[in-house]
Amino acid sequence: MSTADDWTKATPAPAHMLGHVLQPDELLRHARYDHAAPAPELQRWVERYWSVTWKLPPGQERVASTLDDPGIHLTHEWGGVRREGAGSVGDWITGPVSRGRFDVTQHGSGGVVGVRFRLGGTTAFTTAAPAEIRDRTVRAAEWLRRGDLALPDLRDTATAAAPTLDSWLLALAPHDAPGFAEFTQILDVLEDPEVTGTGELERRSGHGTRSLQRRFHRFLGIGPKRMILRARVSDAVAAIDRGDPRSLSRLAHDLGWYDQPHFDRDFRAVTGTTPSAYARGRAPRYPILGA
Incomplete structure (x- = not known):
């Protein structure tokens, strides 16, 4: 050791x-x-x-x-x-x-x-x-x-x-900036894993494309499209790290990707590696705690 x-x-x-x-x-x-x-x-x-x-x-x-x-x-x-x-x-x-x-x-x-x-x-x-x-x-x-x-x-x-x-x-006397409460409501909508695209986010939040772009730029500095992509890849990484028994193709489908090549491309864009390479490198040694 x-x-x-x-x-x-x-x-x-x-x-x-x-x-x-x-x-x-x-x-x-x-x-x-x-x-x-x-x-x-x-x-x-x-x-x-x-x-x-x-x-x-x-x-x-x-x-x-x-x-x-x-x-x-x-x-x-x-x-x-x-x-x-x-x-x-x-x-x-x-x-x-x-x-x-x-x-x-x-x-x-x-x-x-x-x-x-x-x-x-x-x-x-x-x-x-x-x-x-x-x-x-x-x-x-x-x-x-x-x-x-x-x-x-x-x-x-x-x-x-x-x-x-x-x-x-x-x-520093923190206080809500104007529009913050409304923005957190939009983020709550994003917590639903079925929101896999900006169209669904617009429909559920009641905000149009430009309205969402302004709010994300104001409070996050990145756009809603990137935020949604990152959330989906994050879910995939978390599933692999948990030892999810689903195949990668099944995992991709369940998380909203239409085919394996798009899943591989998006996963690599965020993590720098493919899902299969990341899964091969996973070698769990310790338990995952609940919080």
Whole structure:
């Protein structure tokens, strides 16, 4: 057993990793993951706090990959972490990813404590538009436009950092941006797996094409078509990681694809690999927890 395996002690994977983190069992083989709920007053806009810490043997590197994500994350990063757009450790805002998976290289020892905002939730804290940081990582103070409120020192796990993050975010006096409540209703419609195209979303939400595009641009920085594609691929990845017994062709059909080639194409566009290659690489080591 390697030094990293001794250090991590086989942490189980929470269910919310499925469909978001690629090969979560592999990440948890060499890193510790923790998550915590924000204060009740913040839960309308903040989904969770999370952290990843690692201690790898000298000279070893590992890449942690997530699916392209319409959400926005605030992160405090230290030690051996390297990714595109973030030239050094520090406090960062990572915008909505619209062009494939997002890779972070881990080396040596280091970690990340993050805030995962709910979709559209950043508009409660800043007037800065999500579209400004689509496919970008920028300094947190730069994008939040609140240089008077620096991110405080944080503990290295989500659970330990949660009280400090609660106090800091509440000090920003968050409040619903105009139209946010209506936008969350549209997102509720998207939760139905039968909504596999923009036409069905328009019909069920009562909003036309241009209305949906404006709202998604305002609150997410990406369009509804990309959001729907990402949600379907996320469901497919989660099913594979759960060990779903269905064949890939059956899974594709059940999730709304008309044929296997379109499923393969869309899956590769989001994850960088085909469904069959991803399924072959899956080697579950730990149980999946319920939440």
